């Protein structure tokens with residue numbers, strides 16, 4: 001092993017540099033992974049452009065990246081299930097395992113989580129990354145390292161659509177935003193057997209991709225009018241969407257689950273109008289946190305409006321997904 005650990009470091013807003021970092025020393029229950037593939041997440045971009053996400057603020061230089069796979073290059077003395085050379089997907093969040101959140105099965109809420117590229121913790125965009133052995137999941141031979149790096153964002157989709165959204169076979173879903181997370185939410189809905197998967201985006205090329213990938217229908221929102229307020233626009237947009245796609249508030253043509261993977265205020269507002277009475281709305285996209293919402297709809301439809309943060313433990317995260325992909 002050389003001493004080369006070139007890393008991609010965020011020093012401040014729109015200020016990144018390649019920098020040599022010391023190769024991490026591992027503890028007896030940890031492994032050192034030579035990182036091979038890393039996806040760039042919306043959160044990496046938020047930190048790059050704004051220097052923060054909600055109350056997570058980049059105060060010191062931080063290595064970016066958390067959607068990664070690689071090859072084991074060193075194992076701690078007490079590690080039994082992994083060996084040097086194993087190809088693995090890396091789970092980026094190490095939780096305490098003992099707090100109320102961890103013990104209640106919602107470890108994404110652990111206050112002591114050490115999550116890659118969430119300040120103050122360094123991420124995976126270096127030559128090496130150190131993590132507890134139980135968070136490195138061996139990949140079957142027919143699963144590529146690229147697919148291995150996709151396991152974390154796919155887990156975000158599973159968490160939003162299944163764990164929180166509770167989507168079941170033959171139910172209907174609308175996904176606002178056709179970026180990677182929106183698309184993976186559609187893929188999860190397809191795997192569950194949703195009868196309608198409606199993709200919504202303002203970019204037609206993204207809708208085309210969504211249709212070819214997992215959506216059954218697409219919707220291109222109407223254009224805002226001069227001087228129209230956002231909530232007025234959203235009401236008009238929702239009415240048009242309902243008419244064009246034959247969506248009702250109840251019954252077979254209603255929408256059981258809305259996922260907002262855009263973070264755009266008008267998408268969230270429109271979603272409140274089109275989700276069915278008694279339906280569920282999961283917020284996974286992160287935009288301006290201060291938005292105007294129609295609480296009249298929230299109450300009179302008895303909507304379940306839920307926040308989604310990263311991924312959860314309910315489907316045992318990576319082992320389940322990897323075995324699904326490998327089969």
Ligand SMILES: [Zn+2]
Pocket residue numbers: 041042043066067152153
């Ligand atoms: Zn991510």
Ligand SMILES: [Zn+2]
Pocket residue numbers: 095096097098099100101102103107110111112113
């Ligand atoms: Zn915990």
